[in-house]
Amino acid sequence: MRFPKHLLAEHEKLVFELRPHWVAAIPSTLWTVLVLVAGVLVYRLAERQLDGGPETFLQYTVAIAALVAFFYLAALPFLRWRYTMFVLTSDRLITRSGIISKHSKEIPLERINDVTFTQSVVERALGAGDLFLESAGERGQTHISNVRKPEQVQLMIYKETEDNHNRMMRGGAPSSHNIPDQIEALARLRDQGVLSDTEFETKKQELLKRL
Numbered sequence: 001m002r003f004p005k006h007l008l009a010e011h012e013k014l015v016f017e018l019r020p021h022w023v024a025a026i027p028s029t030l031w032t033v034l035v036l037v038a039g040v041l042v043y044r045l046a047e048r049q050l051d052g053g054p055e056t057f058l059q060y061t062v063a064i065a066a067l068v069a070f071f072y073l074a075a076l077p078f079l080r081w082r083y084t085m086f087v088l089t090s091d092r093l094i095t096r097s098g099i100i101s102k103h104s105k106e107i108p109l110e111r112i113n114d115v116t117f118t119q120s121v122v123e124r125a126l127g128a129g130d131l132f133l134e135s136a137g138e139r140g141q142t143h144i145s146n147v148r149k150p151e152q153v154q155l156m157i158y159k160e161t162e163d164n165h166n167r168m169m170r171g172g173a174p175s176s177h178n179i180p181d182q183i184e185a186l187a188r189l190r191d192q193g194v195l196s197d198t199e200f201e202t203k204k205q206e207l208l209k210r211l
Helices: 022-049 053-082 121-126 150-170 179-191 197-208
Strands: 014-018 085-089 092-097 103-108 112-118 128-135 140-148
Touching: 014 150, 022 053, 022 140, 085 150, 112 150, 121 128, 128 150, 140 150, 179 197
Parallel strands: none
Antiparallel strands: 014 085, 085 092, 092 103, 112 128, 128 140
């Protein structure tokens, strides 16, 4: 599964798209083995204990119970892992999940204030970790777990955030289809003293003309 290219804005560039680290799929594998072993043992036990009609009924019951347990404990978590994506573009950071219905969360790069990561000893050996993003507005802190090579991902986010800021300062084509977010970002730059009131109004009018 890949990120749909038609969801990118005209001037937006895809930097990377990642699924969660394979370590997140380990519980599904363990549950598959456990359900398979338990199902076979109980099925054989039922076969030895009963004869005739009840034997067949009990064996069918065990098989159905094993299939239900496999679906909820192994198959469903695996599919959630398979259909979860972490995407970075020249505009925004996107997390998408959902097997049938889709859930998407986006953070414009100009709103990101800080990116940190954590790794346990085991995660460091496997190349996995968790990302924590501090963003302006109502989003607050975003936690993304089981990220592949989180230190490299952190550096790439910082690089794209800086490039996005530089494009806005140069007055180039907007890198986001969300003009209000860019105006809000310019307002923060003005409040921080990076832009003067005149520069802010000029760039604001340039963005409004593109609506």
